Amino acid sequence: MTTVDRISQQVNQLPQSFQREVLDFIEFLIVKSRHKLDRDEDSEWSSMSLASAMRDMDDEAYPVYDEADLKEKWG
Numbered sequence: 878m879t880t881v882d883r884i885s886q887q888v889n890q891l892p893q894s895f896q897r898e899v900l901d902f903i904e905f906l907i908v909k910s911r912h913k914l915d916r917d918e919d920s921e922w923s924s925m926s927l928a929s930a931m932r933d934m935d936d937e938a939y940p941v942y943d944e945a946d947l948k949e950k951w952g
Contacts, residue, residue: 878886888899 888896891899
């Protein structure tokens with residue numbers, strides 16, 4: 878017996894008002910799962926975007942600054 882069959886069998890034993898609550902909960906879970914998929918996809922895109930932005934950054938030559946560069950010079 879599948880999970881869906883077991884759920885159906887159990888729900889059929891409930892009074893109508895509880896069946897509506899079960900339906901509400903199922904609809905809530907569907908919305909929740911869609912939001913999770915959206916968040917996961919957004920996170921994946923964000924990660925790829927950052928990886929793309931940082932690509933080849935290790936190969937670049939950066940200027941070396943020291944404490945003297947931080948001091949303000951007045952002419």
